Amino acid sequence: MLHIRGMDDKRRFAERLKQAMREAGYDPRPSILEREFNLRFWGKPITFQGVRRWLRGESMPSQDKLMVLAQWLQVEPQQLRYGAADDPGVGEPPAAWRAEISDEERELLDTYRALPEQQRDTLREVVTALAVASGVKPR
Structure with missing residues (x-):
């Protein structure tokens, strides 16, 4: 049961990522995600296969990578990871992660x-x- 739930979480994350990319004006394709993500991430670049797994719902990014995705796509990190929260008081304010x-x-x-x-x-x-x-x- 836990395995199925984990897979559902990954698939839902993939759908939220694709939607955020569309809303930001990007086609949700691995090549675009790889290029745009690696332009913004100062760590080891993510591979085409890695971002494809994100978009297919096969894996989820680590927290540091999620923060880069959220900042780039201008969405709340917790919304990208977990979806819309029922409690608006949950999570950190945008100013805590979006630097001017x-x-x-x-x-x-x-x-x-x-x-x-x-x-x-x-x-x-x-x-x-x-x-x-x-x-x-x-x-």
Whole structure:
């Protein structure tokens, strides 16, 4: 019974993810999800097969990945994970997870996104190395 419930949770998550992508103006395809997610996630990039499993309801992302998805798609993380809550007091306010970025940061991010994938990978490695050297734990 628990196994079936877990599968249902994953399938419902997949439907919520697809709907959030549509509402944000994206076609819910693995190639699009892989590209857009990896542009925003500073950890190890997720594979095409990994995001396809999310969209098929075969697996769910870890909390750090869910937070990136929620911020990108502009939905509440708990709504993406669990669906609409009956109790509006449950969960954290949007300000706790949606950080404002400056014009300078937005320009830097736009420039980063315009780079070819190989250069973005190199830049992520450089930033991670700088963070580690500075004592900052990369996410």
